[in-house]
Amino acid sequence: MKNLSEILDLIENFPEEEEIRRIYGYLFCRFLEEKTGLRKIDEKLKKQEISFIKADWEEMDEYQKRDLLDMDYFYLRNVIHTERLSNEDRKNLMKIGGDLTRENGEKAGEIIERTYKKVLAFSADKQAKIELFPSIAGEGVVEGNSLVLVLAAMPQYDVHGNLADKEKERKRIRILVAxxxxxxxxxxKILDMPVRILIKES
Known part of the structure; x- marks a missing residue:
């Protein structure tokens, strides 16, 4: 797992808005881990009898490639709208990024806890329905104010591109859906907002 200093090194010459977005994203992902225990769940998937395959770089979408959860299977699908923050919060995030003191860490936690629902919402309209991807049964449609995680634990294929074991594949799907x-x-309930988990099939 990268720390904030490593994230800042990667975005050293980025525009200010992108720098604020990455700082906020990093801080929110650590907040999410602490609140939900998501990293422990991700680690447990590695130890399952059924082999869950981490997506190759070529199989990842842009959200997974840029994700700051830095986990094998889960990634955040929401866009981080730091433009919705107040000027004061934006300035404080930039200060926090440049000075990782305990006091600044506490201030960062306060900003995240107070603003994450607004910053992560797909739409300011809570009644809005957002189509993340086309789907026949509507599984790609989410509430405008929801948090969306993607679970990308891929199936195992043989050298011919077919499923290596159909029975294990059925079990894999059952585990992921459960x-x-x-x-x-x-x-x-923990985050006090709708949370959707989408299972990535391929």
Missing amino acids: LKNQLEPIFS
């Missing part, structure tokens, strides 16, 4: 159904209401 995990999704278990975590969504728990995380929604």
Whole structure:
């Protein structure tokens, strides 16, 4: 897991807005981990009897490639709208990024806890429905004020591009669906906002 100093080194010459967005994203991801225990869940998936495959770089979408959760299977699908922050919060985030003191860490936590619902919302309209991807059954449509995590634990294929073991694949799907159904209401209650977990199939 990268620390904030490493993230800042990567964005040293980025525009200010992108720097603020990355600082906020890093801080929110650490907040999310602490609140939900998501990293422990990600680690447990590695130890399952069924082999869960981490997506190759070529299989990742842009959200996963840029994600700051830095986990094997889970990544955040929300866009981070730091333009919705007050000028004071933006200035404080820049200060925090440049000076990682305990006092600044506490201030960062306060900013994240107070603003994350507004900053992560897909839409300011809570009644809005957002289509993240086309789908027949509507599984790609989420509430405008939801937090969306993607669970990318990929199937295993043989050298011919076919599923290596169909029975194991059925078990893999059952585990992922059960995990999704278990975590969504728990995380929604913890974060006090709708949480959706999308299972990436390929």
